[in-house]
Amino acid sequence: MKTQVAIIGAGPSGLLLGALLTKAGIANTIIERQTPDYVLGRIRAGILEQTTVDLLHEAGVGHGVSNEGLVHHHIELIFKGERHPIDVHALTGGKVVTAYGQTEVTRDLMAAREASGSPTVYAASNVAVHDYDSATPRVTYDKDGQSHTLDCEFIAGCDGFHGVCRASVPQGAIKEFERVYPFGWLGVLSDTPPVSPHAILYANSERGFALCSMRSMTRSRYYVQCPMTDKVEDWSDERFWNELKSRLDTDTASRLVTGPSIEKSIAPLRSFVAEPMRFGRMFLAGDAAHIVPPTGAKGLNLAASDVKMLSSALIEFFVEKSQAGIDGYSERALSRIWKAERFSWWLTSLMHRFPDADGFGQKIQEAELEYLVRSRAASTTVAENYVGLPFDFAA
Numbered sequence: 004m005k006t007q008v009a010i011i012g013a014g015p016s017g018l019l020l021g022a023l024l025t026k027a028g029i030a031n032t033i034i035e036r037q038t039p040d041y042v043l044g045r046i047r048a049g050i051l052e053q054t055t056v057d058l059l060h061e062a063g064v065g066h067g068v069s070n071e072g073l074v075h076h077h078i079e080l081i082f083k084g085e086r087h088p089i090d091v092h093a094l095t096g097g098k099v100v101t102a103y104g105q106t107e108v109t110r111d112l113m114a115a116r117e118a119s120g121s122p123t124v125y126a127a128s129n130v131a132v133h134d135y136d137s138a139t140p141r142v143t144y145d146k147d148g149q150s151h152t153l154d155c156e157f158i159a160g161c162d163g164f165h166g167v168c169r170a171s172v173p174q175g176a177i178k179e180f181e182r183v184y185p186f187g188w189l190g191v192l193s194d195t196p197p198v199s200p201h202a203i204l205y206a207n208s209e210r211g212f213a214l215c216s217m218r219s220m221t222r223s224r225y226y227v228q229c230p231m232t233d234k235v236e237d238w239s240d241e242r243f244w245n246e247l248k249s250r251l252d253t254d255t256a257s258r259l260v261t262g263p264s265i266e267k268s269i270a271p272l273r274s275f276v277a278e279p280m281r282f283g284r285m286f287l288a289g290d291a292a293h294i295v296p297p298t299g300a301k302g303l304n305l306a307a308s309d310v311k312m313l314s315s316a317l318i319e320f321f322v323e324k325s326q327a328g329i330d331g332y333s334e335r336a337l338s339r340i341w342k343a344e345r346f347s348w349w350l351t352s353l354m355h356r357f358p359d360a361d362g363f364g365q366k367i368q369e370a371e372l373e374y375l376v377r378s379r380a381a382s383t384t385v386a387e388n389y390v391g392l393p394f395d396f397a398a
């Protein structure tokens with residue numbers, strides 16, 4: 004088998020890259036370890052920057068987000084028992100974010116790919132990448148008891164944090180930067196109306212962080228900070244709702260509609276960046292190269308901005324016969340990534356209870372939160388990062 008670009012991973016990065024390349028007439032095959040149902044069953048991100056929404060339209064899959072996405076003009080911070088809106092729309096000259104789940108983005112991209120006829124191999128095992136330092140890279144994998152080889156011109160490593168592409172790079176050729184946080188997020192999805200349908204709520208409370216988000220007007224997504232030693236089985240629905248209410252202001256807590264959870268999981272919080280993002284004819288994009296803690300809602304959006312840069316670079320290579328895009332990809336992508344890493348790390352530090360925090364640390368958090376909501380300059384830095392820094396902000 005032969006293709007121009009072999010894409011490893013059918014998460015949002017791989018599917019979106021595939022859609023943009025297919026549209027530009029560049030042959031591509033996606034190789035995915037899991038089944039389609041497994042990929043769609045993962046409940047993850049929910050907030051899209053405008054650049055991500057624009058990219059979905061550019062890829063021809065914008066109908067879902069246009070019809071079902073919920074546009075948000077502001078976010079709210081809760082601390083010391085009170086809600087404080089930050090009007091991101093006004094502070095950024097009219098920019099917004101859209102609530103539309105990663106599950107829905109993936110579903111739309113999968114349907115478009117099937118209609119386009121570009122090949123996707125699901126449930127592939129023993130996926131391995133070879134010879135990406137040469138002009139003739141290869142991907143090998145097993146499927147239904149048979150071994151297969153895919154010859155290609157480029158490999159796109161869109162295979163997430165635990166993928167095979169980054170892991171195949173010799174240690175001396177890659178540098179990794181990491182911070183692991185001493186807590187996780189317990190997330191619950193429920194078919195209940197969101198307590199705050201027009202804004203995501205971020206709460207700093209004595210009992211720890213909490214977040215109120217949504218997937219639609221009838222489906223909510225909530226999170227509470229929890230120790231990483233906790234197990235999902237420790238958390239009955241009742242315990243979760245009580246804990247969430249105890250971290251919100253009394254008005255919001257009294258309006259919260261509870262119901263049975265339809266998904267419940269604990270996610271670790273990590274900051275991670277691998278440099279560079281290009282190794283000969285293999286590129287990394289999305290979670291394969293970097294992880295942010297979800298506090299700033301940047302993970303999926305960063306994956307999309309990598310894909311925008313990588314697809315342009317590959318189109319430039321195949322259509323305009325220019326190397327410039329692929330040569331500049333890693334530096335350009337990393338410049339934007341580090342700014343989102345900074346914002347996610349900072350918001351995580353500001354909003355969570357750290358096990359080793361003392362009274363001083365807590366007072367500093369409160370002082371910073373008060374400053375944030377009272378100073379237009381400080382609110383503006385939150386707003387412009389939350390909606391996503393412009394692409395030309397990067398180097």
Ligand code: RFL
Pocket residue numbers: 011012013014015016017034035036037042046047048049050105130161162163164165166167269270288289290291297299300301302303304306
């Ligand atoms: P993904 O979505 O992890 O997709 C990678 C795909 O590659 C496949 N794969 C392989 N395929 C072939 N061979 C191999 N050897 C392979 N190894 C892996 C995997 O099965 C998978 O299908 O990465 P991608 O596409 O870069 O997309 C990135 C986003 O998924 C990610 O940034 C966000 O979901 C991060 N994230 C969140 N971001 C937010 O903005 N808000 C959130 O609330 C939020 N919650 C989360 C999250 C990430 C989580 N993970 C990764 C554990 C919650 C969780 C639990």
Ligand code: PHB
Pocket residue numbers: 047048049050203214216217224297298299300
């Ligand atoms: C979500 O809806 O899952 C979500 C929203 C905002 C965040 C993180 C997660 O910052």
